[in-house]
Amino acid sequence: MPRSLMFAMALALSMLTLAAPAFACGGLIGPNGAVNLLRTTTFVGYHDGVEHYVTAFQFAGGGGKFGSLTPLPGIPSNVEKGGSWTLQRLIRETQPIKATAGPVAFGATRSDAVEVLLQTKIDALDITVLRGGGAAVGEWATAHGFRLPADAPEVLDFYADRSPIFLAAAFDADAASARGQRIGDGTPVHITIPTANPWVPLRILALGKQANDPVTADVYLLTDRKPAILPLARGANGLTLPYDRAASTALLDDLRSDAGMDWVPASGWLSQLRIDTNAATLSYDLAVDVQGHSPSRVAAGLETPGAADPTPLALTLLAAAMAALVLIAIREQRRTVLA
């Protein structure tokens, strides 16, 4: 039996036995600002200075039109339909089925105008890549039928201050109906973004949710070597790292055989990051340093743009200055006692 057929059969089995996940790593906006989204799954691969961001837009529940806004770390060089099984194959790699399975410029200046950089249509999705400040992107979204929830103005500014690039995806119900699709069907989208380091927006997942609403997501990160990530996966912050090891040759071969995935290298490191928290806690994004050093605190949302990330040298100098101050204070105290 050909390997691809065996894989397709195994995948079909795994999908029957897994609870169907909903994908997408953007803020979903319904007709009333309401959001219905199950666990989301995103794959971020990084190789040769290019981030490959693969997600699937699945709109769960409700009627009418839905849309999604996804902040991006840079201007995409391409937006196309994603491969058919990449996300499912990653789920299977990290959650084996028993018995049944076979360059980012964070801190960009806010802009008052919106610029449409790219428009394309993928199945029933109308995709637009925008560059602009939070207010300008919000105005554009409202004018194009997105009903933004109450927290959108602050969240859009939060992202625009870091990278003013957004991907707006509108679900065209008429086109979906003509294609035989329904709300609930997923469409994988592959976004190619040249950037210095990969970055994954997470805070946007809480858009439109109440403070105690749960937010769950899986991010699969494939890098050439073990990366450094921020925030650290401590669990208490809602972020865990259940899978963190060298990617298997079988996985890489399977990923490479999917549509648009021929860039997948011969070896790599696979990290599965799981977000399981509530909307109030999810105040950060995922910053990555593929060299394994120090990811940007600004990109992680832990510092505001303009507050320069402390370099190791700066931290050393700061520590030395504090030590000197302590020594001077002790010396002065001794002098006072002796006097």
Add this chain to the structure above:
Amino acid sequence: MKLALLLLLVAVAGACVPAAPRTVAITIHYSHYSTTQVDVPAGLPITFIIRNDDPIDHEWLIGDLAMHERHRTGTEPVHASRPEELTIPALSTRTTTLTFPTAMTLMYMCHLPGHEVYGMVGMLVAK
């Protein structure tokens, strides 16, 4: 002496002129009112200037609890016909003048979906 008399006359004349409408300015930013408690005198016209700095629409509806309960489930998409009910489109300003005849406490809110829960609530006390 003459100067003091003149000043007294000016002051008395000024007191007889009808008071100009008092102004209360409220800015909406990140889906919050800049002022969540407003104290105004009863019986005098008060002009409210509501500026919406957000790229989304908001409301400023002022009334008693029963009025707000009606609006929580209301279906009126835009408020423009009653002075105590304003829709403020994105990045715009709206003005209204109201007189509160007696001492009273009212609430102002935005009843667009999710906005009240997000914190778009304020209180007005007329004394």
